Amino acid sequence: MPLEQDEKELKWKLLASRAQKGDAAAYRDLLTGIVPLIRRAVTKSLPSPDLVDDVVQEVLISVHKALHTYDPDRPFLPWLMAIVSFRRTDFLRQHYASQKNRQVSIETVDVPDYLNGGESEASFKDIEEALESLPEKQKRVVELLKIEGYSTKEVSEKTGLSESAVKVTMHRALQKLKEKLA
Amino acid sequence: MSCDNNNNIDQTIRNLCGDLKPMECVNPMRRALLWILLVVTYTTAVALTIGLRENIIEAMNREEYIFELALAFATGIAASLMTFWLTIPDCERYKKFIAVPVTLLSVQVFWMLDRLFFEGMGDIRENWLSHCWMNTLLHTTLPAIAVILLVRKGATVMPCALASFAVLAVSEFGWIGMRLVCPKDNVGEAYFLNFLPYVIIGIVAGFAAKKLFRW
Secondary structure: OOOOHHHHHHHHHHHHHHOOOOOHHHHHHHHHHHHHHHHHHHHHHOOOHHHHHHHHHHHHHHHHHHHHHHOOOHHHHHOOOHHHHHHHHHHHHHHOHHHHHHOOHHHOOOOOOOOOHHHHHHHHHHHHHHHHHHOHHHHHHHHHHHOOOOHHHHHHHHOOOOOOHHHHHHHHHHHHHHHHOO | HHHHHHHHHHHHHHHHHHHHOOOOOOOOOHHHHHHHHHHHHHHHHHHHHHHOOHHHHHOOHHHHHHHHHHHHHHHHHHHHHHHHHHOOOOOHHHHHHHHHHHHHHHHHHHHHHHHHHHHHHOOOOOHHHHHHHHHHHHHHHHHHHHOOOHHOOOOOHHHHHHHHHHHHHHHHHHHHHHHOOOOOOOOOHHHHHHHHHHHHHHHHHHHHHHHHOOO
């Protein structure tokens, strides 16, 4: 753990211990101090930045409710992060339980313009070249599965390969494409 | 980040600080020991009230009976400790201990299957519903209520695992109580009939865990 983190950990431990004794000033310092950490921990996993502050507030309330379970002889961060993780999962579960949160408005989807723009044209050429360089069997599976959109079962019927063989071939082809395009 | 959001968080912090009161730290080990003491005393008291099985002396001389009771007791103790350890958020450090009750339970299941294979189910009495299940209810209701109340004072981040271990702990002590009062030791009664209610309770508790232990 970096030195700065160590100092923060010690400071929070002390503040939490004082907060348990009823020291409101220490408690305010503690809660204010952990807000950026909570924010950092939840930002990436939430579907929208607008939700971050809701989760931060829920975590703060949970910290308040669970403060009596913190053992001042133990590190503070694992205790806090366990609460953050629990509340984040809880929030996401509730969020996606609502049907409207599962739908994404077409206006909000950022679709890159593949048709106009020289850079993407060059990328297409690279992909085509990489695809051409694949062995015939792998090329056929990639074309059927990823370009023409057939299911694994349909590709299996068309190529005479078993479904698991189709999956393995696809996996190997993608590995090769990844190497060539890297 | 908008100014409004910052204000909301500041307001929340102010409210929480205003709500702060001196508190006593939860010690999961102390609570576990309190519950174990309570349940052992209660099980003994209920067994003595109902009346110990008439062949208790003979049973106590049988190694397999003592082994079954000792195994259930060890599983019950391990499950109780695990239950209360899971009531605090940073229970990560106790997770390696999960192997102990799970292994003990596996030995118990293996022992039951072994007996079932070699001895079969045995005779089951006709009045099992009024007799065995009523005694089971008597043995387990109070310990179950006590464990729920004590656990709810904590703040678990693993409600389902906690509920499973709580059910296991209550079951094991209840089962010991039943083995002390029920004279039948065949697999059909001792395991299936006396364990079945716990399996049902366990399934229900698993579904209700998140609501039951919400904080």
